[in-house]
Amino acid sequence: MLRPRPVPLHAFARSRHNPARRKVPPIGKLALLWAEYAGWRLVRPPAAPAPALRAALPPLLAELASLEDAALDARLAGPRPRAEQILTAAGARPFAEALEVVRRAMGFALRDNQIDCALSLLSGDCVELRTGEGKTLAAGLAALVAARAGVSCHVVTVNDYLARRDRELIAPIAARMRLSSSVLLQELQDDERRAAYDADIVYGANKSFVFDHLRDRREAQSRPGSIPRQTGQAFAICDEADSVMIDDATVPMILSEIVGEVPENDLQLFRTLDGFAAGLEPGAGRVRDANGSWRLTLAGLRALEAAAEHWPHPVARTDEIVALAEKALAARWQFRRGDAYVLREGKVEMIDQSTGRLMPDRRWEFGLQQMVEMAAGAEPSAENRTVAQVTQQSFFRQYRLLSGLTGTARECRPEFWSIYRLPVRRIAPHAPLRLIDQGTRVFPRAAEKWRHVADRAEAMAATRAVLIGVNDVTETEALAAVFAARGRTIAVLDAMSEADEAALIAEAGRQGSITLATHLAGRGTDIALDPEVRAAGGLHVIIASAMVSSRLERQFYGRAGRAGDPGSYERAISLEDRNLQEGAQPLDRRLLRLMLWLPLAGLRPWALGQLQAGRDRRARRLRRITLLREQDLVRQVGYR
Numbered sequence: 228m229l230r231p232r233p234v235p236l237h238a239f240a241r242s243r244h245n246p247a248r249r250k251v252p253p254i255g256k257l258a259l260l261w262a263e264y265a266g267w268r269l270v271r272p273p274a275a276p277a278p279a280l281r282a283a284l285p286p287l288l289a290e291l292a293s294l295e296d297a298a299l300d301a302r303l304a305g306p307r308p309r310a311e312q313i314l315t316a317a318g319a320r321p322f323a324e325a326l327e328v329v330r331r332a333m334g335f336a337l338r339d340n341q342i343d344c345a346l347s348l349l350s351g352d353c354v355e356l357r358t359g360e361g362k363t364l365a366a367g368l369a370a371l372v373a374a375r376a377g378v379s380c381h382v383v384t385v386n387d388y389l390a391r392r393d394r395e396l397i398a399p400i401a402a403r404m405r406l407s408s409s410v411l412l413q414e415l416q417d418d419e420r421r422a423a424y425d426a427d428i429v430y431g432a433n434k435s436f437v438f439d440h441l442r443d444r445r446e447a448q449s450r451p452g453s454i455p456r457q458t459g460q461a462f463a464i465c466d467e468a469d470s471v472m473i474d475d476a477t478v479p480m481i482l483s484e485i486v487g488e489v490p491e492n493d494l495q496l497f498r499t500l501d502g503f504a505a506g507l508e509p510g511a512g513r514v515r516d517a518n519g520s521w522r523l524t525l526a527g528l529r530a531l532e533a534a535a536e537h538w539p540h541p542v543a544r545t546d547e548i549v550a551l552a553e554k555a556l557a558a559r560w561q562f563r564r565g566d567a568y569v570l571r572e573g574k575v576e577m578i579d580q581s582t583g584r585l586m587p588d589r590r591w592e593f594g595l596q597q598m599v600e601m602a603a604g605a606e607p608s609a610e611n612r613t614v615a616q617v618t619q620q621s622f623f624r625q626y627r628l629l630s631g632l633t634g635t636a637r638e639c640r641p642e643f644w645s646i647y648r649l650p651v652r653r654i655a656p657h658a659p660l661r662l663i664d665q666g667t668r669v670f671p672r673a674a675e676k677w678r679h680v681a682d683r684a685e686a687m688a689a690t691r692a693v694l695i696g697v698n699d700v701t702e703t704e705a706l707a708a709v710f711a712a713r714g715r716t717i718a719v720l721d722a723m724s725e726a727d728e729a730a731l732i733a734e735a736g737r738q739g740s741i742t743l744a745t746h747l748a749g750r751g752t753d754i755a756l757d758p759e760v761r762a763a764g765g766l767h768v769i770i771a772s773a774m775v776s777s778r779l780e781r782q783f784y785g786r787a788g789r790a791g792d793p794g795s796y797e798r799a800i801s802l803e804d805r806n807l808q809e810g811a812q813p814l815d816r817r818l819l820r821l822m823l824w825l826p827l828a829g830l831r832p833w834a835l836g837q838l839q840a841g842r843d844r845r846a847r848r849l850r851r852i853t854l855l856r857e858q859d860l861v862r863q864v865g866y867r
């Protein structure tokens with residue numbers, strides 16, 4: 228049974244102004260490659276969206292500003308605009324009313340570039356607006372305007388902390404406009420989730436939306452007639468769009484169910500394979516492929532063949548054994564504790580690779596999960612099987628109208644266009660950037676680098692606040708140990724510190740504070756600075772480990788120099804950094820060694836950029852393959 232949709236989608240979809248009529252792109256290898264090429268070259272039509280609406284705004288805003296609160300409320304209680312009017316001159320009045328409500332709630336008016344941003348979102352664009360320019364309110368404004376016209380809106384972000392924070396900001400404004408808002412948090416029960424989806428504006432992390440969609444699909448198959456959680460997919464605004472729609476799109480989202488205990492035979496086999504994988508030498512028995520996954524070499528395959536002859540238990544087909552052996556390699560050598568998972572109360576808990584947060588109810592596929600547990604020294608858990616799966620790409624392509632916003636979109640232009648038909652529109656910041664790049668230092672050994680980072684952080688924290696960015700929990704632990712040895716307490720923001728995240732961020736702008744964060748935990752955070760920190764030069768960011776892409780770096784140092792504040796950043800990397808060691812091509816490694824000796828310090832960021840660009844290209848290929856594979860599956864078995 229379908230739940231009634233609170234959205235007059237037919238009206239929206241028929242509108243002449245509705246960009247949702249833009250065709251969803253076809254999926255096929257050539258089509259994707261061609262569209263990626265077109266995406267690189269794509270220059271968004273220079274005209275700003277909805278010129279008639281913009282022109283009508285100033286007198287309307289002046290008139291509304293002079294109204295008493297009660298008179299404004301009376302206007303808000305009046306008839307609602309129709310969906311097809313949103314971007315026309317007739318939409319100017321409701322747009323101006325939303326702006327006025329925001330102004331009265333926040334105590335400041337939204338800037339022109341935020342208005343541009345909201346209009347672009349309503350036009351179905353992907354907006355690039357520099358970090359700290361106030362995208363949260365711009366997205367909120369677009370959602371309010373759409374919801375007032377009866378188009379329910381999903382505001383998607385990367386984690387529960389940001390979803391809750393953004394919803395708290397918008398909730399009173401929405402309430403005054405007689406609109407309901409909700410937030411989907413991981414801990415909500417099914418009934419609460421259904422209620423949340425009934426709201427006009429729903430905030431949530433991308434995983435929440437995708438997994439609810441999978442659960443609905445699963446239930447529609449297993450219990451026909453069950454009531455779905457999601458009411459429909461009308462309009463989505465993806466905040467941190469590159470993280471949600473690109474970085475997270477490398478692997479499909481999989482919903483699995485527990486089937487029962489793992490048979491003893493299988494367990495024995497997993498144990499044997501784990502032992503086998505543990506004994507393989509890198510380079511000899513196993514090598515990394517272009518995607519960074521471990522594969523058996525010819526010598527490794529021979530060793531597997533020879534070993535299998537002596538195994539006491541029945542062995543499955545050769546190709547299955549090879550696939551399982553490579554899973555064992557991944558479990559032993561690829562998924563590391565602190566990076567891919569943590570061990571809590573004897574249980575393996577996965578770390579979400581895109582948000583850096585723990586996912587206690589998520590598991591790897593059968594075999595891999597148990598071998599990771601064995602490699603981590605935990606008890607192997609029960610057997611699970613995949614019941615539904617979807618890629619992020621297919622999920623978001625289902626929205627009638629999709630838009631995105633982020634501080635870092637330009638590198639992803641080809642994919643935003645080829646997969647989602649989202650043109651990237653760059654909107655200029657309102658104030659010049661006052662962020663100073665203090666250069667890049669390269670160290671041969673990690674230990675030297677950590678010492679340098681701790682020295683710099685302590686020196687800078689004397690007058691300012693310092694934020695240090697690393698990649699994963701292993702690195703936060705390594706650096707925290709250096710500070711602990713010096714008797715210095717620092718705040719740590721990573722997968723393990725979710726509970727007190729808001730409190731840690733509130734302290735991070737104080738003079739003398741040093742905050743250490745994984746780049747994922749730091750994403751989207753807005754650190755309020757004490758006046759004396761601002762006067763002394765603002766927040767100082769140290770990127771203390773090579774990050775996989777220049778986008779992640781920009782996001783991270785974007786915590787400083789926000790909205791015209793002063794700030795500075797520097798990089799300290801070591802040749803032992805995991806991101807430089809793993810997944811780097813031989814040529815890249817040579818370039819790295821060269822980097823250390825280069826007399827021109829200015830060339831170091833360039834060399835690092837080359838390395839990151841190579842990784843980006845490989846990741847893009849992987850995402851294309853993921854999507855094409857899913858299409859093949861749909862074609863072959865009609866299942867999605």
Ligand SMILES: Nc1ncnc2c1ncn2[C@@H]1O[C@H](COP(=O)(O)OP(=O)(O)OP(=O)(O)O)[C@@H](O)[C@H]1O
Pocket residue numbers: 335336337338341356357358359360361362363364633634750751752753785789790
């Ligand atoms: N028009 C405005 N006038 C003054 N301050 C504003 C305005 N709009 C937003 N702000 C403030 O600017 C700060 C940064 O806003 P916000 O976190 O939304 O930035 P952002 O662009 O989303 O950053 P990021 O890309 O890092 O997520 C907030 O403290 C917010 O209250």
